[in-house]
Amino acid sequence: MTNSILAAIAALVVGGGIAGATVFGLVSSQTSAPSESPGDAAKPVIQYGSRG
Numbered sequence: 001m002t003n004s005i006l007a008a009i010a011a012l013v014v015g016g017g018i019a020g021a022t023v024f025g026l027v028s029s030q031t032s033a034p035s036e037s038p039g040d041a042a043k044p045v046i047q048y049g050s051r052g
Helices: 002-031
Strands: none
8 A cells, every 4th residue: 555655646746747757858858049040130131122
Protein backbone atom coordinates (compact mmCIF):
# COMPACT_ATOMS: atom_id res chain seq x y z
CA MET A 1 0.00 0.00 0.00
CA THR A 2 2.72 2.46 0.95
CA ASN A 3 4.78 1.57 -2.10
CA SER A 4 1.91 2.28 -4.47
CA ILE A 5 1.29 5.67 -2.86
CA LEU A 6 4.98 6.57 -3.11
CA ALA A 7 5.06 5.41 -6.74
CA ALA A 8 2.03 7.57 -7.55
CA ILE A 9 3.58 10.60 -5.87
CA ALA A 10 6.89 10.02 -7.68
CA ALA A 11 5.06 9.72 -11.01
CA LEU A 12 3.23 12.99 -10.35
CA VAL A 13 6.46 14.78 -9.47
CA VAL A 14 8.32 13.46 -12.53
CA GLY A 15 5.38 14.13 -14.86
CA GLY A 16 4.92 17.62 -13.44
CA GLY A 17 8.61 18.35 -13.92
CA ILE A 18 8.52 17.22 -17.54
CA ALA A 19 5.34 19.20 -18.23
CA GLY A 20 6.76 22.30 -16.56
CA ALA A 21 9.99 22.10 -18.55
CA THR A 22 8.03 21.66 -21.78
CA VAL A 23 5.77 24.64 -21.12
CA PHE A 24 8.74 26.79 -20.07
CA GLY A 25 10.64 25.90 -23.23
CA LEU A 26 7.66 26.59 -25.45
CA VAL A 27 6.87 29.96 -23.88
CA SER A 28 10.54 30.93 -23.89
CA SER A 29 10.98 30.10 -27.56
CA GLN A 30 7.81 31.94 -28.58
CA THR A 31 8.58 35.13 -26.65
CA SER A 32 12.33 35.46 -27.22
CA ALA A 33 13.81 38.19 -29.39
CA PRO A 34 14.27 37.38 -33.09
CA SER A 35 17.71 36.35 -34.30
CA GLU A 36 17.72 39.14 -36.90
CA SER A 37 16.58 42.69 -36.42
CA PRO A 38 13.39 43.44 -38.36
CA GLY A 39 13.22 46.28 -40.84
CA ASP A 40 12.93 49.89 -39.73
CA ALA A 41 9.25 50.62 -39.10
CA ALA A 42 9.80 54.37 -39.50
CA LYS A 43 11.26 54.00 -43.01
CA PRO A 44 9.81 50.94 -44.67
CA VAL A 45 11.50 49.90 -47.90
CA ILE A 46 8.83 48.83 -50.33
CA GLN A 47 9.76 48.33 -53.96
CA TYR A 48 6.73 47.54 -56.08
CA GLY A 49 8.48 47.92 -59.41
CA SER A 50 10.37 50.44 -61.41
CA ARG A 51 9.33 52.98 -64.00
CA GLY A 52 11.49 52.95 -67.03
